[in-house]
């Protein structure tokens with residue numbers, strides 16, 4: 001068999017991107033295709049913003065990336081989701097393992113009803129990663145520093161996470177995600193429940209996390225936020241990924257009329 005034949009015979013797998021979707025579709029209730037064929041790629045150290053009007057499929061797409069749609073009954077995801085070059089959209093993929101490396105932060109801060117310290121250590125302990133108090137101390141400190149929360153909480157690590165402000169709780173959720181040492185972090189409108197100062201601090205945190213080499217993908221309906229935090233942007237409209245490019249290109253030279261209309265506020 002020649003090399004050429006081998007290439008032709010191989011399944012359409014393998015990619016230089018950390019994460020890539022190929023013709024991904026999502027169907028709810030077995031009939032409603034909420035996301036049409038979507039192909040996007042994501043790299044290490046890069047922040048991608050997913051924008052578009054409400055109900056256009058942003059969260060639906062985001063949930064494909066860590067296979068969260070699997071938890072929705074009668075929801076079917078088609079296409080390939082290549083993570084480190086191998087397709088994870090297969091029934092045999094181990095969700096417990098996958099979610100160690102692809103973390104997710106939601107709209108509402110959701111700290112556990114535990115101390116700040118135990119919030120950070122919960123998942124690493126569950127996965128058998130903590131072997132000594134020193135290891136635990138170090139993980140708590142580095143994770144909280146990465147989420148820019150250490151200085152504010154270092155003297156009250158044993159206090160309840162629920163006593164923190166909303167913005168601090170959200171940064172704790174980010175720290176908790178980072179404690180599993182993921183290489184991808186997904187955010188679904190992480191600032192929409194927060195005040196402007198907390199929002200600014202989360203945005204700075206997202207930027208600094210990207211600088212440490214993590215790939216981040218953020219759903220936002222806030223255009224200014226997309227321009228502040230992201231390197232690349234993808235615009236969704238009624239289930240279609242209509243246009244993608246560098247954030248600079250998307251906002252300064254949009255091509256598709258639907259994107260132009262969205263950016264000029266013709267629909268929300």
Ligand SMILES: Nc1ncnc2c1ncn2[C@@H]1O[C@H](COP(=O)(O)OP(=O)(O)O)[C@@H](O)[C@H]1O
Pocket residue numbers: 028029034052053054055056057058059060061072
């Ligand atoms: N769990 C679900 N079951 C059925 N339909 C859903 C579900 N989640 C989302 N949808 C539908 O899919 C479409 C896209 O929703 P969504 O991804 O939440 O949009 P966005 O995040 O852009 O606001 C909408 O029509 C929505 O009603």
Ligand SMILES: [Mg+2]
Pocket residue numbers: 058059060219
């Ligand atoms: Mg959404």
